[in-house]
Amino acid sequence: MSAQGVEVAPWGPPYLLYLGSAPDDLSIKTARGLAYWRPQWCLGQHRRDDCAVTLGLPDVGLAQSRDNGADTMVIGVANAGGVMSPEMVADTIAALEAGLNVVSGLHHRLNDQAEIVAAARANGRALFDARAPQPGLPVGTGKPRAGRRLLTVGTDCSVGKMYTALALERSLRQRGCPADFRATGQTGILVAGAGIPIDAVVADFISGAAEAISPARGDHGWDLIEGQGSLFHPSFAGVSLGLLHGSQPDALVLCHEPTRRHMRGLADYPIPDLMACMEANLAAARLTNPAVKPVGIALNTSNLPADEAQAACERIGALFGLPCQDPVSMGVEAITDHLIASFGN
Amino acid sequence: MSAQGVEVAPWGPPYLLYLGSAPDDLSIKTARGLAYWRPQWCLGQHRRDDCAVTLGLPDVGLAQSRDNGADTMVIGVANAGGVMSPEMVADTIAALEAGLNVVSGLHHRLNDQAEIVAAARANGRALFDARAPQPGLPVGTGKPRAGRRLLTVGTDCSVGKMYTALALERSLRQRGCPADFRATGQTGILVAGAGIPIDAVVADFISGAAEAISPARGDHGWDLIEGQGSLFHPSFAGVSLGLLHGSQPDALVLCHEPTRRHMRGLADYPIPDLMACMEANLAAARLTNPAVKPVGIALNTSNLPADEAQAACERIGALFGLPCQDPVSMGVEAITDHLIASFGN
Numbered sequence: 244m245s246a247q248g249v250e251v252a253p254w255g256p257p258y259l260l261y262l263g264s265a266p267d268d269l270s271i272k273t274a275r276g277l278a279y280w281r282p283q284w285c286l287g288q289h290r291r292d293d294c295a296v297t298l299g300l301p302d303v304g305l306a307q308s309r310d311n312g313a314d315t316m317v318i319g320v321a322n323a324g325g326v327m328s329p330e331m332v333a334d335t336i337a338a339l340e341a342g343l344n345v346v347s348g349l350h351h352r353l354n355d356q357a358e359i360v361a362a363a364r365a366n367g368r369a370l371f372d373a374r375a376p377q378p379g380l381p382v383g384t385g386k387p388r389a390g391r392r393l394l395t396v397g398t399d400c401s402v403g404k405m406y407t408a409l410a411l412e413r414s415l416r417q418r419g420c421p422a423d424f425r426a427t428g429q430t431g432i433l434v435a436g437a438g439i440p441i442d443a444v445v446a447d448f449i450s451g452a453a454e455a456i457s458p459a460r461g462d463h464g465w466d467l468i469e470g471q472g473s474l475f476h477p478s479f480a481g482v483s484l485g486l487l488h489g490s491q492p493d494a495l496v497l498c499h500e501p502t503r504r505h506m507r508g509l510a511d512y513p514i515p516d517l518m519a520c521m522e523a524n525l526a527a528a529r530l531t532n533p534a535v536k537p538v539g540i541a542l543n544t545s546n547l548p549a550d551e552a553q554a555a556c557e558r559i560g561a562l563f564g565l566p567c568q569d570p571v572s573m574g575v576e577a578i579t580d581h582l583i584a585s586f587g588n
Numbered sequence: 589m590s591a592q593g594v595e596v597a598p599w600g601p602p603y604l605l606y607l608g609s610a611p612d613d614l615s616i617k618t619a620r621g622l623a624y625w626r627p628q629w630c631l632g633q634h635r636r637d638d639c640a641v642t643l644g645l646p647d648v649g650l651a652q653s654r655d656n657g658a659d660t661m662v663i664g665v666a667n668a669g670g671v672m673s674p675e676m677v678a679d680t681i682a683a684l685e686a687g688l689n690v691v692s693g694l695h696h697r698l699n700d701q702a703e704i705v706a707a708a709r710a711n712g713r714a715l716f717d718a719r720a721p722q723p724g725l726p727v728g729t730g731k732p733r734a735g736r737r738l739l740t741v742g743t744d745c746s747v748g749k750m751y752t753a754l755a756l757e758r759s760l761r762q763r764g765c766p767a768d769f770r771a772t773g774q775t776g777i778l779v780a781g782a783g784i785p786i787d788a789v790v791a792d793f794i795s796g797a798a799e800a801i802s803p804a805r806g807d808h809g810w811d812l813i814e815g816q817g818s819l820f821h822p823s824f825a826g827v828s829l830g831l832l833h834g835s836q837p838d839a840l841v842l843c844h845e846p847t848r849r850h851m852r853g854l855a856d857y858p859i860p861d862l863m864a865c866m867e868a869n870l871a872a873a874r875l876t877n878p879a880v881k882p883v884g885i886a887l888n889t890s891n892l893p894a895d896e897a898q899a900a901c902e903r904i905g906a907l908f909g910l911p912c913q914d915p916v917s918m919g920v921e922a923i924t925d926h927l928i929a930s931f932g933n
Contacts, residue, residue, distance in 0.1 A: 385822030385854050442792040449791050449826040474829075477730030477876050481794040481830025488822045509730050512875075523871075530857075531822050 254315045254344040254369045255436060256284030259308040260298060261338070263331055264291045265320045271296055273348045274319025276430040280409050286313050291330065305334075305341035315369075317433060318347040325350030325374075336362040346371040348429030373429040376444045376452065383450030383489045385531050390460035391586060394492035395470040395541065396524045398514050400479065400507040402500040403543040403570065404470040405431045410570035411496070412467045414579040420588065421464025425456045427486065431469045441471055442482050449482060453489025465582075468492065474523050475515040476506050484527055491532040494582060496539045497521050501555050502546040517559065538585055539578035540567040599660045599689040599714045600781060601629030604653040605643060606683070608676055609636045610665045616641055618693045619664025621775040625754050631658050636675065650679075650686035660714075662778060663692040670695030670719075681707040691716040693774030718774040721789045721797065728795030728834045730876050735805035736931060739837035740815040740886065741869045743859050745824065745852040747845040748888040748915065749815040750776050755915035756841070757812045759924040765933065766809025770801045772831060776814045786816055787827050794827060798834025810927075813837065819868050820860040821851050829872055836877040839927060841884045842866050846900050847891040862904065883930055884923035885912040 258281075260274040268275070278285045278298045287303035303311060316338040318331065327335070327349060335345050335353070339362040347353050352372040354360060363370045393411065395404040408424050408431075415422035424431070426438025444452045457466040468490045472479035499517060506512040515523075521537055528535040540559050544552030552569060560567030566577035603626075605619040613620070623630045623643045632648035648656065661683040663676065672680070672694060680690050680698070684707040692698050697717040699705060708715045738756065740749040753769050753776075760767035769776070771783025784797045802811040813835045817824035844862060851857035860868075866882055873880040885904050889897035897914060905912030911922035 383823040385851075385857055442790075444791050445787075446789050446791050446794050446827045446830070447787040447824060450823055475875060477833045478728040478795055479792060480833055480872075480875070481826040481828075482791045483826075484819075484829045485791070485826025488825055512730055526868075527825075530820060530825070 254346050254371050256281070256315065257286045257313045258284050259303065259305070259313040259316045259338075259343065260285055260288045260300065260319045261316050261334065262288055262290045262294050262296065262298070263318075263320045263334065264293045264328075265296050268296055270322060271298070271320050273321065273430045273433065274298060274317065276405065277317060277319060277433050280434045286311050289316070289334075305338050305343065309342045313343060315344040315346055318345065318349060321349060327351045327356070332356065332358065335359055339363050339366045339368045342366065342368070344369040344371070346373060346433065348373040348433060350374060373432040374440045374443050376439055380439070380444055380448040380455060381451040382448060383454050383485070385450075385488070387491065387532075388454075388459040390457070390466060391464070391494075392457050392466045392468060392490055392492050393494040393496065393538070393582065394468045394487065394490045395496050395498050396483070396487065397470055397473045397498040398475065398517065398520050399473050399500065399503055400476060402503070403498045403541055406543075407496055407498050407541040407570045407575065408467040408469045409434065410575045411465075411579060411582075414575050415465055415467075418579065418583075420583075421462045423464065423466055425466050425468045427453075427456065427469045427471050438469075441486055442479065446481065449485025450489030453486045457490060470498070473506070473515075473520070474527065475520060477509065477512060487524065487528050488531050492528055492535055493532060493586065494536055494538045495521070495524055495528065496541050496578060497524065497537065498541045498543070499559075500543040500546070518562070521563070536585055537563070537565060538582045539565050539575075541575070541578070542567060542569050544569040544572060599691050599716050601626070601660065602631045602658045603629050604648065604650070604658040604661045604683075604688065605630055605633045605645065605664045606661050606679065607633055607635045607639050607641065607643070608663075608665045608679065609638045609673075610641050613641055615667060616643070616665050618666065618775045618778065619643060619662065621750065622662060622664060622778050625779045631656050634661070634679075650683050650688065654687045658688060660689040660691055663690065663694060666694060672696045672701070677701065677703065680704055684708050684711045684713045687711065687713070689714040689716070691718060691778065693718040693778060695719060718777040719785045719788050721784055725784070725789055725793040725800060726796040727793060728799050728830070730795075730833070732836065732877075733799075733804040735802070735811060736809070736839075737802050737811045737813060737835055737837050738839040738841065738883070738927065739813045739832065739835045739873075740841050740843050741828070741832065742815055742818045742843040743820065743862065743865050744818050744845065744848055745821060747848070748843045748886055751888075752841055752843050752886040752915045752920065753812040753814045754779065755920040756810075756924060756927075759920050760810055760812075763924065763928075765928075766807045768809065768811055770811050770813045772798075772801065772814045772816050786831055787824070791826065794830025795834030798831045802835060815843070818851070818860070818865070819872065820865060822854065822857060832869065832873050833876050837873055837880055838877060838931065839881055839883045840866070840869055840873065841886050841923060842869065842882065843886045843888070844904075845888040845891070863907070866908070881930055882908070882910060883927045884910050884920075886920070886923070887912060887914050889914040889917060
């Protein structure tokens with residue numbers, strides 16, 4: 244579960260997923276990702292009376308969850324600004340007192356709150372902020388390294404780059420090929436148990452962090468690196484470019500949400516043309532890996548009826564001459580087939 | 589000296605430039621930049637007995653410098669790793685005790701060293717770390733804003749992007765056009781008295797920092813924004829791209845060092861083709877400003893004889909159909925002429 248060179252987490256599953264007073268599905272994106280990709284780690288959910296959503300897991304109290312075998316409570320809910328409410332702070336302290344470690348993907352760090360740090364110390368429990376990068380990251384070297392790497396890139400933020408990388412990890416492993424998901428965001432880090440929140444590192448170290456996430460490997464396996472942002476997103480493209488250069492990907496999968504009308508959060512910026520987006524990513528990737536190849540398109544079709552989703556995949560697949568699938572509703576077997584056909588077993 | 593929205597420095601000139609035990613010219617790059625661009629602010633230099641270089645300024649002691657009217661000592665020397673030696677710490681404390689503020693562009697921050705912080709408090713003096721970005725930077729919005737902006741971009745790091753932007757500021761001001769240099773690195777910040785060290789901000793905020801550095805202006809003047817790195821530098825391209833997007837430049841000047849054989853620090857990466865580099869910068873800049881235009885090429889010809897320097901400028905200028913000059917040895921008047929011809933007065 245941990246990449247060579249990336250610190251192993253001092254906390255771990257089984258998990259209790261804290262949903263608190265979550266008002267809607269978007270706010271529990273982290274908990275949902277964890278429950279979807281690592282159901283075997285998730286023993287239950289903890290909700291306040293005014294919580295408006297559910298993951299369908301058993302509702303359990305803190306002490307009961309500890310008795311059931313949970314080691315760690317995951318704060319899997321985000322509100323605007325990523326700040327912890329007084330209720331969340333109180334529940335976090337109660338969890339520590341019940342004997343659970345606590346991990347969080349919020350901007351507002353557990354380790355920056357004296358009350359929470361004191362409760363963790365008093366109860367001998369661990370705190371982990373998934374959005375805090377480890378200190379001492381190196382500057383990127385651009386040096387070629389052993390191993391095979393695939394990076395998921397996107398037309399926009401939140402189009403399925405993490406789901407696609409995780410689906411490819413599962414598919415390759417099922418075929419007996421060594422494969423490791425490499426996490427670059429808070430949800431991915433909680434799913435993988437390791438990783439670096441690439442958007443939170445100091446700007447000079449973006450590509451160095453990407454090199455650290457996916458170190459040299461000699462087993463002919465694949466690193467499936469979680470992409471972030473988009474080269475065409477005016478707020479975050481620097482992160483995407485540094486990640487692309489540091490990853491030195493052999494293969495790219497382009498991720499896209501076909502009903503999206505503008506870049507996330509920016510009503511005046513249209514979604515880029517798919518072909519132009521692929522070309523820009525390939526051109527930039529060639530700087531550190533001239534042999535990079537596109538191997539597929541991943542569509543997030545959750546907002547389309549099934550027949551339109553199928554038609555969109557066929558149309559876009561034909562345009563690129565590459566497999567095009569929705570990793571959640573259709574799987575990624577055709578993309579995996581093409582990856583293996585292009586690079587060997 | 590300060591951009592709207594960018595904090596005004598609590599320290600300022602006149603300056604004493606601290607060179608310490610500097611072994612070579614490269615190590616006093618910050619002090620040299622300050623002495624070159626703001627000679628009127630620099631009253632003297634302070635050197636230890638083993639200092640191997642000089643700026644040609646009067647050598648003065650700490651107390652004497654205070655008596656001469658200096659307000660602030662600038663640590664204008666860097667060693668490998670940007671760490672302060674015990675001698676530098678002792679000299680810094682002595683400067684504070686002599687009544688000087690102290691500013692530094694080193695990675696090793698003044699404000700992180702308890703002894704130095706205590707001496708500043710005890711003597712009522714200010715400390716300023718030019719490499720520490722201010723907290724609370726916004727995420728980039730990509731929203732068009734008033735004003736005219738020129739960004740210097742480069743084939744590599746350390747090819748003259750700061751010198752070119754400062755030379756254009758001086759040239760435009762001499763012609764009566766409002767113009768402000770906008771600093772993005774530690775030396776530039778000390779020269780300007782304000783700015784944001786763009787390579788030290790958290791990755792998610794690169795373009796937001798660039799927007800903050802060059803806010804809307806309504807006086808028909810120019811912001812001359814100091815570029816960083818290169819889109820073709822595998823270690824730092826993310827910084828360069830975020831800065832390009834956030835700057836929304838109307839005009840680009842491409843900076844180049846014609847004797848450089850490989851990317852700085854990376855022997856296996858060749859310098860990019862000049863035309864490909866300009867095209868890549870224009871293509872990326874169009875995302876946030878579709879009307880961006882190239883207005884000139886700035887060559888750092890310090891490693892060439894004068895006749896070869898002149899020939900290189902003529903050859904490259906003809907290739908692009910743009911003025912090409914060395915800002916230090918030839919000035920930037922032809923580039924300024926072309927800027928005004930392209931955009932009006």
